[in-house]
């Protein structure tokens with residue numbers, strides 16, 4: 208067994224019980240819609256239709272800062288004026304050629320230069336964009352280039368976490384990089400059973416963790432199927448990260464969780480600079496600014512670039528109201 212454990216499998220939970228009332232049926236419907244949207248996120252044929260459509264583009268740009276690096280840097284500067292930090296994410300995943308992976312790597316090196324010195328604005332990236340599907344060595348080489356550039360600027364690189372086929376390999380590559388660089392961090396997802404062990408090991412290493420709920424469609428033998436379990440696990444893991452971790456990033460817009468964290472740190476007199484909240488660009492700006500005014504650190508994840516389709520579908524999947532909003536704007540035309 209490696210530094211981090213393999214996926215912990217649990218038996219599938221029971222079948223859906225439709226007699227549990229309207230609330231349960233609504234949750235089931237949401238779950239079905241979520242899975243449809245997440246499945247569509249991986250379909251190339253629908254991708255082509257959506258990306259070329261002006262209405263979809265308009266809708267997507269609620270969650271995406273723009274298509275160029277300059278759009279993203281301007282968005283970061285606007286957030287900085289409000290006391291909010293940022294992390295830039297070039298959209299794109301699963302590249303198939305070495306040339307694409309190297310181009311994405313060069314883009315990140317340029318982004319780090321454009322952002323300037325210090326960690327107020329840093330970058331997040333996906334290993335599949337760095338060539339993970341092509342070869343681990345290519346991915347490592349690209350990561351070293353980016354981490355060298357970030358080290359020269361005294362800034363930080365966050366490796367996003369993708370779906371479970373990539374969990375272990377992402378952690379393995381992170382662990383290898385950690386031997387050479389301390390300006391790299393990982394993301395762990397509270398919907399995975401294994402994350403409790405991964406958090407404990409990351410804390411023991413002194414690694415910086417971003418905790419999120421998880422955005423992919425995962426099977427019930429790997430991930431909690433019930434939202435209440437995902438949320439409860441989030442609270443547990445957030446507490447461990449705050450007490451034992453290295454400057455964790457608590458990535459959520461969930462007000463109940465945020466209130467839980469606030470109460471937890473208040474009760475224990477934990478200094479507010481020991482962790483940061485993180486949120487997505489365009490989501491709950493009121494909450495982002497409110498937390499800053501209360502003295503909390505907040506970082507906003509700024510996605511940009513023209514490969515916005517899978518990211519957009521994941522955001523729709525998180526909130527059925529977004530789909531309704533989208534359909535009404537379609538009908539209004």
Ligand SMILES: Cc1cc2nc3c(=O)[nH]c(=O)nc-3n(C[C@H](O)[C@H](O)[C@H](O)COP(=O)(O)OP(=O)(O)OC[C@H]3O[C@@H](n4cnc5c(N)ncnc54)[C@H](O)[C@@H]3O)c2cc1C
Nearest residue numbers: 367368419420421422458459460461485486487508522525
């Ligand atoms: C900074 C950051 C980085 C992330 N990195 C990763 C990663 O590397 N890997 C990964 O798997 N996932 C990542 N995610 C996504 C995360 O896993 C969740 O899918 C996402 O944050 C929604 O979960 P939530 O905690 O906000 O809670 P939820 O229970 O989904 O939402 C709570 C409330 O937040 C608001 N909200 C949430 N999503 C939306 C939306 N799309 N539109 C409008 N309102 C919304 C609503 O008010 C909702 O009621 C990241 C999220 C953030 C904030």
